[in-house]
Amino acid sequence: MRLYFLRHGIAEDLAASDFDRALTKRGRRRVATSAKVMKRLSLEPVRIFSSPRLRARQTAEIIADALDMPVTISEAVNFGFDHGDLRRLTRKLDADDEVMFVGHNPDMSLLVSELTGLDLSMKKGGLARIDILGRSVDEGELVWLIAPKVFDALGMAAQEAGKRDDAPNATPAQKTPATSQPLHSLIQRRWSPVGFDRKRDIDRATLLSILEAARWAASSSNLQPWRFIVAPRANEAEFQKILSILREGNQSWAQHAAVLMIAVTHKFRAPDVENRHASHDLGLAISQLVLQALDHNVYVHQMGGFYPEKAREVYDIPEDFEPFTAIALGYQTLNLDHLSESHREREGAPRQRQALSEMVFNGSWGQPADFLNESNR
Ligand SMILES: Cc1cc2nc3c(=O)[nH]c(=O)nc-3n(C[C@H](O)[C@H](O)[C@H](O)COP(=O)(O)O)c2cc1C
8 A cells, every 4th residue: 555644735823723724825836836746746546535624624625636536534634643543544445555644743744754663754745655565554665755845846847847837726725615425526626706817718728628528418318408608708799798698796706707608508309399308408518517617727607697588689599599597617816806895705605505414315205315324414
C-alpha cells in the first residue's frame, strides 16, 4: 500500500474557532500549485481522507479536484490522528491501493516518523509518500518528502515550460457540503454562484465540450428534445438579447457571466402526441452540461426567472417548443464588489438539503427506506 500524508496549507491565524480557520489566499495558491504537481506525478489515491477542520478540508478539496477524486471527511484524521486510526481507515483497502490523509501537526509528523523510524518534521503543505512493506500498516519506507517550497519550484518550472495553467478555481468552503456519503468531487463542488468573473471568457473548445456533454444525455425514445440558444459575451448583441429576456433580479448578476443560454424543450413526440418526458430529459441534458462545465472550472447558474414569451418573440421560437430555463455560465470570482448586499450574503450562506429520509422511501409513502442508517436520517 502506498500512503500519502499531506499537512494542510497555510491558514489564517484567527477565526471564530480553531475549527473554522480557513486557508489564506497564499495558502490556497500554494496548495493549487502542489495539486498540479501531484497530478503530474500521477498520484492516484483511491481515497482522500481529510480532517473535518476547515483548513484541512479546503486543502483536500483542491487536491481532490485536481486528481478527480472525492474527499472523505473523517474524524479519525482530526487532532490526535494516530496509528490505530490509520489501521482502521486502511483495513478494507487492497495492498496495491494508494491512500491520502490530509491533517495536522504534530500528528502527521509523529505518524510519519513512527512508520519510517526516521525523525521527520512536516511543513504546512508538505507531502510524504510512504510505501508499506508488509501486510499491516506498521512499517513503511519513506520514498520521498516534498516540502512546499519544492512544490512551488516544480510548479513554476512547469509554468515556464509553457504548460496550461489549469489551477482549480476552488469552490468556497461554505458551498462545499458536508455530505452524508462520499461523492464524486464534481457533484460535491457544484453550486450556483452569482459571482462571475467578467474578465474571463469561455473559449470555444470549452464551450463546445460543455454542449457536447448535453448532447449525450439519455432521453425518452432517444428523442433528444433539448435545444439551446447560446450567447457568448464576446457576441455583445446576442448576449444583450438574452440578458433582456431575464427577470431583472437575475439580470443584475447574470450580466457578468461569460455565456448566457436559453434552454428550450420540444414538447411533442409526434404531431399532437405530447412528450411527457420532454422537460425531464432537458433537465438531464443540463445536468450533464453543468458537470462537464465544472470539469473545466466553469460554474453554471440556472434560472427560472426569465420571460418565456419574450424569448419566443425575440427568437421566433415555434409553438411546439417551450423556452424552459435560462442558464448563466462563467468562471467564479470571490471578488463580489459588483454585487448587491443580498447577493453577497447569498454567496456566503451555506447550502442546505433535506435529509435522505425525507426523500427516500419504502414500505409506504413517506416512510424512510429501511436501509437508511442513522447518519442519513
Ligand atoms: C430550474 C431552476 C430554476 C432556478 N431559477 C433561479 C433563478 O431564477 N434565480 C436564481 O438566482 N437562482 C435560480 N436557481 C438556482 C437555485 O436557487 C439553486 O440551484 C438552489 O438554491 C440550490 O443551490 P445550489 O445550486 O447552489 O445547490 C434555479 C435553479 C433551477 C434548477
